[in-house]
Amino acid sequence: MSTVSSTEYDPVLIAILQRQLDHISLQMGTIMIRTARSPIFSQSHDFSCFLSNADGETIAQADGLPIHSGSGGFAVRAVLRDFAGRIEPEDVFILSDPYAAGGNHLPDWTLIRPVFVDGELIGFCSNRAHQSDIGGGAAGTYNAKATEIFHEGIRLPVLKLIEKGQLRDDLWRLLLLNSRCPDLLEGDLGAMIGSTRIGAQRLADIVGQLGVKKGNAYLDALLDYGERRMRQAISELPSGTWEGSDVSDTDCFKIVDVETRVKLTIDGDTMTFDFAGTSPQIRGFKNSGIANTHSAVYCALSAFLDPDIPHNEGTYRCVKIIAPEGTTVNALAPAPMTMNTVYPAIDIMNACWGALAQADPERACAGWGKSVFGISSGKKPSGGVFVLYHWHGSSGGGAVKGRDGFPTTSHQMTLGGMFIPNIETYEQSYPMRVHRYQMRSDTGGAGQYRGGTGVDYVVDVLAGGEHLLRGEGARKPTGAGVNGGQWGAKGSIKAFDLGSGEELACPPYGVEEVEPLHLVIEASAGGGWGHPHLRDPDAVLRDVRDGVVSRQSALQTYGVEISADGKSVASTETRGKSLAATPHVQ
Incomplete structure (x- = not known):
């Protein structure tokens, strides 16, 4: 439950603060695009920036890919766990491993910079980015022949890349030595470091203006506000239990059904996703770690519910995820998992969407x-x-x-x-x-x-x-x-x-x-x-003119006849009968 009532803090200041933090994430992303060396960043934007409070809970993630930042809190909390009492100003940490460091898959390296105000740790700025190459059995990081995580490239536990402002040259050389593209990697890591530096400065400025005590309190209030909004959204759905699933037909080596199964239970203002019955972990690299599975569920839920709900980690306090160990949604070491941010993440999303659609078909x-x-x-x-x-x-x-x-x-x-x-x-x-x-x-x-x-x-x-x-x-x-x-x-x-x-x-x-x-x-x-017969006939005409729907499909599938000159449409008798027979579809 929320620890702060909605009346204890100025709601206008809460809204402004959330927008300011989201903007910091956007600024970090702009810096990354303009300074990174790899096209995967400067053109494709395969990275994510996010901010956390001093406890490692994500407070803003406005820029990037939801499958990246939805699990960001796992990584920051790994830093707090492994370096308790040894986190200093101007440190920068790096990590990737899904088993040891809260990562999602090995190519996504996460740089995490602690933020201090008046000597007190108040939060973290992070950038998670998919590197062009991290060694392993195939160039480009996706080794489809992998049967163990050791085949997939260098594994990074939580490490200090920069210690009290001083780059660790030995670790830097180690990272470059394990990439087929060291020239790209060197420039991209520099861009990541720069983005977190600017983000940390901006976060420190905002909290410093409020004062450390008040600033920390308002960062916590943001999480509580996100929780309240999510509980409200869940309570508007009917209570009950629904099931969903998605099936892949390959384990990367042979044709075989690999099912992701979920049971969704809504009970008042709480929600549980139970993946019992999901297939055992597979030989190939389509296994998911626990952090990635949480991120995929959050991604599905964020797409389904009100987009105005804040995307901070407080939002998901009322969402429980049960992922049995040894399955494709919570694989045990040393299962390979480089493909996990794509598959089974998409399979998890589809299973969740299938269950959610039964609870609220309109969404x-x-x-x-x-x-x-x-x-x-x-x-x-x-x-x-x-x-x-x-x-x-x-x-x-x-x-x-x-x-x-x-x-x-x-x-x-x-x-x-x-x-x-x-x-x-x-x-x-x-x-x-x-x-x-x-x-x-x-x-x-x-x-x-x-x-x-x-x-x-x-x-x-x-x-x-x-x-x-x-x-x-x-x-x-x-x-x-x-x-x-x-x-x-x-x-x-x-x-x-x-x-x-x-x-x-x-x-x-x-x-x-x-x-x-x-x-x-x-x-x-x-x-x-x-139903296709509910499509606006003018939209069908536009599709035909654009070449994405043929005249034949317009007639047979949509029940819309296009005039010979391609300028007007008429609904067929079949379309009218179909509409009359399906009044429940709006």
Whole structure:
């Protein structure tokens, strides 16, 4: 329960303070984009900035990816645990390990800087960022052949990277030595350090203006306010128990069902997610640690409920998560888990969304298409290693009430927070040539609000090396429709030797040695929301003009006939009968 009543603190000051802290996170992100060396940061924004109080509870996380920052408190509390009594001004800590340090997966390195005012620890500023390469069995950090975490790259417990303002040169050299891209890593770590320095200065200024005692009290009040808002939102839902699940059909080595199952219980103003019945941890690298599982649940819940609820850790005090040890949602060492921020995080979200949709169908979130794009890496002509993420092959997002799904966006657990880079800039940064990049037709799940289409992505990778495959969305539709909406289309991936034209093997997951190759991706599509015959006919006409819905589908699926000149629409008799037969769908 909340420890502070709503009348004890000035509500206007609480609102202003939350906005100020959120803005600090945004400032840190801007610094990171402008100073980081890797395109994965400067263009794609695969990092997150967040602030914590002195107890390690997250108080602001306005900038970045929810799957990153939702588990940030685990990492900060690991610093408090491992360095109790040894945290000094101008220290900076670094960590990554999901078992020992509250990390989510190894490529996400977290820099954590303590913040002091008048000699007293008042909080922390953190930046969690996905590094281009951390060693291990495959360039680019995703080793689909891994069967132990030791195959996935360097593991970082909580370490002091900077001690009382002095960089530890020995540790710095160790980190650079364990990356195939030390030039990128050195610049990116510098950007992370700079972002936390500015963030710490801003946080110290705000708390200093209030005074340490009052400032700390108001930081706690922010958490209490978040808790009250969440309890209020939960209490507006019906009490009861509902179940949801999602199933992957591969453990990265063979075709097998891997189920994520959840039982949602709402009891007044509290909520419990119980993952009993989820499949045992698997051989491949799609296992989740406890911090990542919490983050995935929070991500699903934040997308489902009122977006104005503060995204601080107090918000989730009334949410209980039961994740049995030894399952894919709470794997035991040394299970590999580099893929966990994507899968099973998305599977966890889908299971939670399925259960939540039964509690409140109007807020239901349609499923996003699961990815079929991978990563290419190889030698640069000038020396060194390039790591090319094929973000442009990203899938379509699921629809919600009032909005169509994004036509293409990064993985579902980013909720649109990761950017798709500019094609021309990417061609200048990597040895590649893009032949086609366009939205697919008749693929987005039909509905009152249509699912995102996904894209056709055709590209030549002009240098040989490795290609890392991940085709979760290539064998079956994965973007579930809701409330009468249809599922989005599945995706596909094909690869050909650029010289001979020979088609190459594309298993669901793999690390393949390749020569220059021609890559053809049909990205999977998101699900629709509501019955297709409830879609505004003018919206169907716009889709036809845009080429994302064909005239035939407009007629057969949406019950809308387009005039010969493409300027007007008419509803068919079938559409009218369907609408009359489904009055419950709004």
